[in-house]
Amino acid sequence: VLEALRQQRIISRTALAVQTHTSRAMVSLVVDEFLRDGLVRAVGPGDSTGGRPPQLIEFVPDAALAPGAALTNSQWNLVLINLDAHVVRRIESPIVGSSPAEAIASLSQGYLRLTADLPPSRLLPALGLGTPGLVDIRTGTIVTAADMGWNDVDMAAMTRKALGLQRVIVANRSRLGALAELWQGAGRGVDSLIYVWVGTGIAAGIVIKGRLFVGANSSAGELGHVTVQPDGPLCPCGNRGCLQQLASGPAIANRARQRLREVPTSLIGSLVGGAPERITAEVVFAAERMGDELAGELIAEAGAHIGLAVANLINLFNPQMVILGGPVGAADESLLTAVQAEVRRRAMAHPLAAAQITRSVLGPDASAIGAGVLVLQRTLGLLRPAERGADGAPAEGADG
Numbered sequence: 001v002l003e004a005l006r007q008q009r010i011i012s013r014t015a016l017a018v019q020t021h022t023s024r025a026m027v028s029l030v031v032d033e034f035l036r037d038g039l040v041r042a043v044g045p046g047d048s049t050g051g052r053p054p055q056l057i058e059f060v061p062d063a064a065l066a067p068g069a070a071l072t073n074s075q076w077n078l079v080l081i082n083l084d085a086h087v088v089r090r091i092e093s094p095i096v097g098s099s100p101a102e103a104i105a106s107l108s109q110g111y112l113r114l115t116a117d118l119p120p121s122r123l124l125p126a127l128g129l130g131t132p133g134l135v136d137i138r139t140g141t142i143v144t145a146a147d148m149g150w151n152d153v154d155m156a157a158m159t160r161k162a163l164g165l166q167r168v169i170v171a172n173r174s175r176l177g178a179l180a181e182l183w184q185g186a187g188r189g190v191d192s193l194i195y196v197w198v199g200t201g202i203a204a205g206i207v208i209k210g211r212l213f214v215g216a217n218s219s220a221g222e223l224g225h226v227t228v229q230p231d232g233p234l235c236p237c238g239n240r241g242c243l244q245q246l247a248s249g250p251a252i253a254n255r256a257r258q259r260l261r262e263v264p265t266s267l268i269g270s271l272v273g274g275a276p277e278r279i280t281a282e283v284v285f286a287a288e289r290m291g292d293e294l295a296g297e298l299i300a301e302a303g304a305h306i307g308l309a310v311a312n313l314i315n316l317f318n319p320q321m322v323i324l325g326g327p328v329g330a331a332d333e334s335l336l337t338a339v340q341a342e343v344r345r346r347a348m349a350h351p352l353a354a355a356q357i358t359r360s361v362l363g364p365d366a367s368a369i370g371a372g373v374l375v376l377q378r379t380l381g382l383l384r385p386a387e388r389g390a391d392g393a394p395a396e397g398a399d400g
């Protein structure tokens, strides 16, 4: 009933009963409870269709808020989202040190600041977390996070204990980015999409029919470890030529250092004052925007590797949309252009015709928003984005 209210925004009890295939009496009981909780409000009579005009009720998206947090670049991004996944508050909490205990101390401080002046009744009774690494979404355990040097960290249990929370849900941050794009980002109105996070590593989130696909043991989407160069550089996972060894932020920076020796006149060198150890992917993008030829080649090269992997995803999953996100993936149009060019060369024409390849519009909060969406899904059973925004207009591409 709540899902139907959220989709329809303003509706009568009778229409709601018809929509949800539920008895009028049951709908009235549920709606009375929602009225007490503030999830809906009475807005007066609607247009009559002959008899007595129906009393309308309206969905109140700000009635309850879901907390979500995600760990990137030594800090937590924390958000409170409303029932439409709109961000109503955001803060950051830096992490001092790199141990799980230090990360949870920072998370606790951030969470208390985020929720300080909220009545507990307005807060949904769970916290969603996005972290790097392979995360078992059923247990909330980080199996391994190479970025952090963590293995077998029981993130959910440690956070429950630190914050006295009943329920903590943990997932890989890239999977959550996919949910966020679906609910509130580039993927609104889309049914199946693949979100490709490019930063210190590369990972994807796969959404099929509006639901996150996690696979047999939560590792679906490990795009960074698909082989794109059979005899390429060794990866910490044990394989050779993994995508993230060729196209992640650190991989782009490494390649720039190598090539700078052959092309010492490149702007990349002058942007770091002749200190190659200071080269990052951001520096390469900056040089490319200034027209530097080597930077352009490096981005085209990384984009071709990512494009090869994305073409395989398009052939396998036939998604409506592929979204490049993360600090490197969404940084610059030039990378997107290079990915699109390679995909056009390699994907089959039929699935390619249905797939839009675009950039994330949510920025650094994407994973935290997705963590909040997980809370909406698990505590309220809200399974898909509202098709109408707060203005009542149907989302782009929604078929009703």
Ligand SMILES: [Zn+2]
Pocket (backbone or CB within 6 Å): 224, 225, 235, 236, 237, 238, 239, 242
């Ligand atoms: Zn690997």
